[in-house]
Ligand SMILES: NC(=O)C1=CN([C@@H]2O[C@H](COP(=O)(O)OP(=O)(O)OC[C@H]3O[C@@H](n4cnc5c(N)ncnc54)[C@H](OP(=O)(O)O)[C@@H]3O)[C@@H](O)[C@H]2O)C=CC1
């Protein structure tokens with residue numbers, strides 16, 4: 001049997017822990033770089049409850065942020081929140097070998113370029129995660145539902161590394177699709193995240209159905225989605241307007257759901273405002289596309305952050 005690739009998860013919270021578990025099931029060696037969860041994970045490994053069964057595992061190596069690697073991995077999977085104060089380029093630097101493929105499983109738009117520019121020799125694989133998972137305490141993750149990944153080489157294409165990684169996720173028990181145009185896929189995912197995630201924070205941590213069922217709520221979400229489509233088109237990634245109906249219908253079919261930003265807000269953690277919304281508004285400005293609804297939500301969130309002393 002061929003030796004399975006080595007995996008290093010940088011930022012093993014909900015997403016990193018879960019996808020690390022899947023790759024462990026597929027037979028890879030999986031190590032993790034941790035910060036606040038370091039002691040807990042060293043003591044008890046990573047505990048994961050899931051509809052797929054008990055996915056708990058002991059990482060092969062547990063590193064602390066700032067450690068130096070014993071060896072560099074075949075795939076470095078970065079799963080930290082995309083926040084203005086987090087220098088992702090510096091965070092992965094000690095672990096990047098000559099042949100390491102850098103993999104992002106993170107939300108947001110326009111989040112790859114700084115890493116691609118910093119590591120031009122290392123192939124970058126960008127992934128979209130469709131999953132509901134959260135860290136409930138140090139080293140403990142609750143996977144509630146879903147888990148599918150869509151991935152491709154950034155800025156476009158599919159290479160051997162993508163194929164191999166996707167196949168490993170499938171062997172580990174989840175769905176994984178490949179795409180030639182991962183930036184288009186990011187826009188399609190942001191069509192959902194860019195309205196729903198920030199709005200849930202403005203609405204004090206509201207779930208999906210509360211947002212849609214409040215009088216004027218669905219209309220507001222639709223208006224925000226139309227603006228995302230206009231910005232995407234100006235960027236060269238046209239999307240069919242029918243996706244709006246599809247997204248609303250699919251969301252209505254799901255049980256009421258609190259997205260990852262709502263959970264961050266409710267747990268007093270920083271929110272990925274810029275990655276999910278600010279970057280879209282910045283692109284709109286660059287293309288002179290009017291996005292009054294997106295901008296109102298963005299500015300309101302900035303006011304809230306100022307009031308909370310976060311900026
Ligand atoms: N949760 C979900 O259901 C979904 C999440 N996503 C996206 O996935 C990405 C990851 O989210 P999620 O896993 O939920 O976030 P979590 O907050 O659960 O995990 C992020 C992890 O990164 C760690 N981290 C941050 N900085 C460092 C550092 N310097 N060194 C080591 N570790 C560090 C955090 O540790 P510490 O505790 O020390 O801060 C934490 O363990 C986000 O972009 C999110 O939007 C996408 C779809 C669904």
Ligand SMILES: CC(C)(CO)C(=O)C(=O)O
Pocket residue numbers: 107129130131132192193197258259260261
């Ligand atoms: C689409 C969704 C809701 C789950 O994958 C998500 O991306 C999030 O919680 O931020």
